[in-house]
Amino acid sequence: MKQSQLFTKILKEAPKDEVSVNAKLLVRAGFVHKEMAGVYAFLPLGLRVIEKIKQIIKEEMDELGGEQVFLTSLQDPEIWKKSGRWDDKVVDNWFKTKLVNGADVGIANTHEEPLTNLMKKYISSWRDLPRYVYQFQTKFRNELRAKSGLMRVREFLMKDLYSFSRTEEEFKDFYEKCAASYLKIYSRVGLKDYTFRTFASGGSFSKFSDEFQAISEAGEDTIYIDQKNKIAVNKEVYQDEVLAKLGLKKADLEEKRAIEIGNIFPLGTKYSSVLGLTFKDKDGKDNPVIMGSYGIGLGRLMGTIAEIFHDEKGLIWPENVAPFQVHLLSLGQNQKSEKLYRDLQKVGIEVLYDDRENKTAGEKFAEADLIGIPIRLVVSEKTLKENCVEIKKRGEQKTKLVSLKSDFNKLVEVRLQHFNVK
């Protein structure tokens, strides 16, 4: 897209009330807008990143056999009363509201109960299982204190998958498959070297759970990582018996700050029992369905990437989640640049084209660095003198002149491949 058409602009200063690095960068560069404390709107550049993350997650969830749904934000209290989670003393971060007739309504902070209740319509026999159901839907959490930019917010888009299994074995098999799928997702979004499957407490769901933690000084959690085996233990369960169970030695562990970028929970029969989600086994006996839940917050993942991949000049997006693959800067050479812009698009490369005429070269360079698109191409009088375009990877110093010659199109494609863009 042409940058002259992009409605967002670079903000000179980070807003004073933003203290986290991720929010400062994302707000300044025009990826997000802070609506209220802990409530962020996604602007065109930010939404492109979210959509790319979403597509990667969707592909992996489909690969697992997940079926996509879109549950509701408004929630019937009766369903939640059955599990005991309507009470504010049990779940302390509900947003609640009322219908015109005065009846209470919840605003979903998670979806275990409504989905378990829904599945009763469709599960009755062992033949109906296993099932894996997921969605991308907003969660609302009435956090006492929103903080850390996109990390701890009051409203966020989450991928939540729920598994419905017949036996503990069937459940565990899927649980491990999903854990592997999560590692694949983090790898695809660029966090491979930073992410550790982390043994943690189960919170309100079960005794233990698995978190996926990304190493970052900005993290709220402390974990102990085993670099060699690529696993970790959350401080909250950092006890001798847990380490023994996991076969970990204190001497091999390193203390790190980390951001929780996903979690998977065994739910057992907690919700199926109270809500009556059962299936008849081959002997005609009724059994409660064994469940699991598997979550990834999309905005938090984007914030984590911003925390981990940036320098003093701005953001540095990993290729797979960058809003565009190439940032083409025209320094007073819009005619030649326009052709390159069209040629790049023709071969399927996503280009943000800085065609703005009222910006200096220095401004364009500084803004490109802040936005953080992986490949920068510059067309200037100087490069055109040599019939070239300058190419540079964000985060590296090295620039390279690439000949334009007669066939723009093919050449640039080859050069981009050389730079490992595609």
Added chain:
Amino acid sequence: MKQSQLFTKILKEAPKDEVSVNAKLLVRAGFVHKEMAGVYAFLPLGLRVIEKIKQIIKEEMDELGGEQVFLTSLQDPEIWKKSGRWDDKVVDNWFKTKLVNGADVGIANTHEEPLTNLMKKYISSWRDLPRYVYQFQTKFRNELRAKSGLMRVREFLMKDLYSFSRTEEEFKDFYEKCAASYLKIYSRVGLKDYTFRTFASGGSFSKFSDEFQAISEAGEDTIYIDQKNKIAVNKEVYQDEVLAKLGLKKADLEEKRAIEIGNIFPLGTKYSSVLGLTFKDKDGKDNPVIMGSYGIGLGRLMGTIAEIFHDEKGLIWPENVAPFQVHLLSLGQNQKSEKLYRDLQKVGIEVLYDDRENKTAGEKFAEADLIGIPIRLVVSEKTLKENCVEIKKRGEQKTKLVSLKSDFNKLVEVRLQHFNVK
């Protein structure tokens, strides 16, 4: 996808509390689930329809130069107080809630105010205009009475676009372009012959507005249509002076019930004035930005399609929004069918493959009719005897045998084209 893997099943009876045709059919066929009165979850088949509608709308909005964002559900009352729309006496369908600290928060029922406020960061000069910003985001409306299935609900996904223009002329030019774009959208989703651009009152926004109404006995509105000129007038403004203004003659008009499936509003400077969204013109003078808003409810559009396209056996989806293009029924011939299923997918056809072994032919036919996928293919002992597959369009009686011969793949592709599927 294989139907044995689809978690939803056909429900024998429509739920007793559903009276509208669209909800009865969509709930029975497993497209949606009623969470509460006026609150529907979208199940895999239903979400596929929604995603197709969304993609069509997105393409048209991008074509118009729209930039996509994702605004927030939680709303700061201060912004709404400036426009006077926080008060329940002014807007009577707010859902409101409170932060832990007791502060009021709104749950968005529309997004004029927050977007106008946001744009102040990015619009200051005539050079920054015009801009067109849109999103797909949930709206929450505290309706006294939810009714008509997916037509009048308390929570729904909406495409809302907002235009920001410098002059009345620039605004009107876009307004007409958007109206044309809307007609294109309705045509693409299959409603071309049913949709009328309809002159209507402006509600809380302006004196007049344009609605897009789809002719249906299930509609809540009464309109007067001019078939020849493909325009209509809403009963609420069916007055002599209005007809004269539009050049319509009473004798040419026909009274019809219709469903409002979209509306476009001139907003003038109503929100830009009170929220301070101004731009400096070429003479350095400050002017309020001239705005418009343009909405389409996705669930309502899906419900309207269900109301209009069904028969006594079930739904009949128009091709562009069908959850799948082809429904392949195996009558005890899973081996041959499986190959056809894979071959069809290879050529890019979306197939729901009824591979279920515990269903009779009669059950499979009845369920396929209820689900309403445009093309039905049947593989049975009888068709295989002639080395054929039976093809039938939903809503038509005529069946046809298509030879399978050696090259399944190509043949079926050709045959589907013959049936105008692709």
